[in-house]
Amino acid sequence: MSARAASYTPAKRKSSLREQLASRSFGTTIQRLVIYAILIAASIAFLFPLVWMLSTSLKIKSQVMAMPPKLIPDPIRWANYPDALNSPNFPFLILLKNTLTYTLLSTTGVLLSCPLAAYAFSRLRWPGRDLVFLATLATMMIPGTVTLIPTFIIFRSLGWTGSYLPLIVPAFFGGAFYIFLLRQFFMSIPMELSEAAVVDGASHFTIMTRIVLPLAKAAIATVALFEFLACWNDFMGPLIYVTNEKLYTLSLGLYAFRERWELRYDLMMAAGLVVTGPILILFFFTQRTFIEGITLTGIKG
């Protein structure tokens, strides 16, 4: 980086244009090498914990604590995975089924409710709209901690605690963040498109399903992904509302696993990777949607 700054010293300025260009491109080459070096070093720092997780998960018990630590396990013990998955308090298939129930139903819920609300906020005029929208924005800034206890009391009085209802039902009534995201996206779709359809006698429901939603596929995919990720990774929700071990989600199961297998890092890492793996695979195939979605919220926000 300092090489680049050097090319602006007065001495260099007086030199011929050709010399200047040559020194500049030399400067940029060095600058680029430095940037790549930092980026690669940072990438290693970010990925190494996961690599280490994988490495530990494949070690035999005596090697986990071996000094100095070895990156490549020798021998490789694949059996750690079946051992972790067959552990009595980590019934993987049940946990997976529970997690998928929670995740998929919630995602369905927000996909049904949020586009409707976003359409109402962006393309329909109704009394109180701006006030309700302001309140919606405010809920995004309100710390969830303050509503935690009263929300629990509400669901308890409904007799819903101990089940998935408190986790799933709200999704069918929308979410502030997703409505905001979709509204921003809907606003960017030209009004003329729907006005022309109104003149042709199309109903708003038709306009929404035939014009707006198809154009907003990217934003809707983002909402689905975010909700899927949020539910899959949710810990506090199931921790509060799910008390029966048979209803545990993967996150809750993993927490219980850590309680039971303290210091068996080989098995803990194997179980942790099993819980993380599906999300990593999902991210691998959908990274563009993820990144674009965050970009959308960050900039417009």
Place this chain on the structure above:
Amino acid sequence: MSRAVVPRLTLASGLRRRGAREALLGVLFALPWIIRLISLHIYPMLAAFYYSFTRYGMVQAPQWIGLRNYATIFGRDKLPLQAFYNSIYYSIGAVPLQLALGLFLAILLVQRIHGLSFFRSVFFIPTVVPAVASSILWLWLLNSRIGLVNEVLTHIGLPRIQWLSSPRWVKPAFILMSLWGIGWDTVIFVAGLQNISRHLYEAAEMDGAGLWARFRNVTLPMLSPTIFFNLVMGTIGSLQVFGPAFVILRGAGGGGPQNAALFYVLYIFRQGFSYFEMGYASALAVLIFLFILLLTALVFRSSAVWVYYEGTR
């Protein structure tokens, strides 16, 4: 003349009818959300204030005790202040570091280099790892005897650190963990940086502005709305840190060595869901809510001075 009035009237009434139908439809479409907004956001917020003045153990109806919960928080119970201090410490330690590192990586990413999207995805990956999984991973990495972090430290000649068992280091340990998740900030910063017009940099370069001058006079002001966004969201989030602390400290009952990692929300959780002191927990929640509200308002007020919005006044 009367002929001209009639169609105008029907047009007007037609429009009015259409407007009424649109209004009905608007309310209808937004209705599920309005129901949730009232019942799961607005009402619980108000209810938290009410419960904070009561003693409520969930068995009997809430019993009005006035300001007694608050008196306990500021008097007899020493832990709320400790927990508040811990959360503030964590927030002040983590947020500026997250912003600085996130911005630094983002600036490198938007230089004309190959592999922007590759590196961006790599930095983002840790943020999708479930909190419980990343917590047990860091439990292992920060193990004081054989953890990888201490292994690296001794390798470069530094002493081993009792990350999770010394009151001095347990908060820095959580700050360190939080830095693994800066990919989210980085992605937002990259988007903000890509929005800055190249011409501004070219003009600055013409004027002989060096690397630092360009950063100081172009990047920072143009990026200030994005920095502001990340600052507000980062602060609100960090003051409510819960998952990693709960997992690593084995539940809300633990608070780390000498309660040095008893974060505020952890303490609320303990009072509410371990002791079922719903009134007391609500009072604690109300206080952190008011604090965050005040802080956000201050940041918003200050933003008039340092946040530059293009195209406004």
